[in-house]
Each structure stands twice: as structure tokens, then as C-alpha cells.
Amino acid sequence: MFSKNNNDKIQQLYHYIESSHKIVAITGAGISVGAGGITYRQLSRRVHGGFHQMNDPKKMYDSFFKDYLDAMFRYQPSFSHYALADLEKAGKIIGIITTNEDCKHTIAGSKNVAEIQGGFQVNRCSKCGRHYDGYEIWNQPLDKMPQCEVCGGIIMPYELYSGIGLYEEAVVKAQEWISVADMLLIIGTNGYYGNAYWNYRRRDAVIVQINPGHTGFDSIADLNIREESDTVFKQLKERYEKNG
Numbered sequence: 001m002f003s004k005n006n007n008d009k010i011q012q013l014y015h016y017i018e019s020s021h022k023i024v025a026i027t028g029a030g031i032s033v034g035a036g037g038i039t040y041r042q043l044s045r046r047v048h049g050g051f052h053q054m055n056d057p058k059k060m061y062d063s064f065f066k067d068y069l070d071a072m073f074r075y076q077p078s079f080s081h082y083a084l085a086d087l088e089k090a091g092k093i094i095g096i097i098t099t100n101e102d103c104k105h106t107i108a109g110s111k112n113v114a115e116i117q118g119g120f121q122v123n124r125c126s127k128c129g130r131h132y133d134g135y136e137i138w139n140q141p142l143d144k145m146p147q148c149e150v151c152g153g154i155i156m157p158y159e160l161y162s163g164i165g166l167y168e169e170a171v172v173k174a175q176e177w178i179s180v181a182d183m184l185l186i187i188g189t190n191g192y193y194g195n196a197y198w199n200y201r202r203r204d205a206v207i208v209q210i211n212p213g214h215t216g217f218d219s220i221a222d223l224n225i226r227e228e229s230d231t232v233f234k235q236l237k238e239r240y241e242k243n244g
Helices: 004-019 029-035 040-044 057-074 079-089 104-108 158-162 168-180 229-243
Strands: 023-027 093-098 113-115 123-125 155-157 183-187 206-210 223-225
Touching: 004 206, 004 223, 004 229, 023 079, 029 079, 029 104, 029 229, 057 158, 079 093, 079 104, 079 229, 093 168, 113 168, 123 158, 155 158
Parallel strands: 023 093, 023 183, 093 113, 183 206, 206 223
Antiparallel strands: 123 155
8 A cells, every 4th residue: 555655646646647738758667567578678688798799680589589579479568558558548648758679658559659779660671671660560470580571581670680779760759759748757767868868858847757766867856756657557547536
């Protein structure tokens, strides 16, 4: 159960959301805790020397991506993912900025998602360069990699074919959204790659952080809630039901 102090914080979060019109959520690995599976960072540690040094797409798939994709499709999005999708449908959230590559925001129903590190929604053929955007192409038996319908080449996700840390198209979206946001909802992230968009924010935007641990956002947040995000959003749902 929440303490009285945390119940007061849920009420304050409710008030901030109701008073805002353009909310941007910024999420990291913490929002996927309730979704099971394994994080991208945890898997990357299995690849000696980093996966960017593996030039063989098939070897990369068998040793790394296969496990990640298995977890990605086996486990449903967390309660928090669905809560953010609902806030978008309600006209509150204008965009989600995330370093996650598990596509859970999109699977949960969110439409405006900037995956700033690219990932499994930005794909291309390793042979002819044809693009195959969207995560659905990876939802298939794990004993083979997707192949190009034109030339038969192996299809690779952004991280593997680009070798670049940030996906520029998503970064531009993040900059546009955060520049007009009147509230920033920071969930389960330490702010990695935040320097790509953070300075574009409105200085009068309300900042709310949901994270059981301490981060660099602590000192600038108007409200810090030290709980897992699923716990917070379940309590917030109850508050909305109570208030009608």
C-alpha cells in the first residue's frame, strides 16, 4: 500500500496531468520492468567487444537478437505502456521519447513514439538496401532471419546496419515535441542520450519523475515519485475512477 505521502503525490500527479495539454513522456528500461523478459543492455553484455564489432548478420542474430526478439514478443507490454497509450488517446500525451528498442510502446497502442536509438522498427535489406519498417517483420519463427522479398538478402535492424548510436529522424521528432510540451513525464530512465533533445525543452514545463531510484533528474523535477511505474499508474487509474 502507498503511504499517505505517496497518495498525496498521486493526487498531485493527477492534478498535473489534468492541467496539462501537451505532455511528453520520456522512458527508459524501467518502464519495461513489469513486461518481463530481458533488457537490451543486459543482452548486449553477452556479446564480447560489443555487437557493433560483429560483421556477420546471421551470427549476430543467432547470438543476440534471437533472444531479444523472443522476449519482445513473448511478453505483453507493461501496465505503464498501456497507461501511456490511453493518455495519448485521451489527447494528453503528444509524444513518447524512448531509448528502449523493445517496441512495447507501439505494441501497446501508442502512435507517436520516437525511438531515438532506432531498433527493430527501422530495418533494411543488407543486400539491396530496401527498407522494411515496422516491428511486425520480426514476429516470425526464431529459427531464421527475415529475408528481402525482392533479392533474398538478410534484413537487419537499424542498430546492426547503421552502427550509429542515434536515429536522426526520431531525434528530430523528440526535439519538436519537447519544445512545445507543458509537462514532461520521465519514467524509469537516467536520461541517456538526453543531450540530443533536452535543451530544446520549454523552461516552464512541469517535470514529473517516476523512478524507484535516484537519477540526475531529482533536483530539477517538480515531483519525484519513488515507485515502480506500474504501481504508480495503477494508483492513478484508481484516482481517475474515483473522480469519474
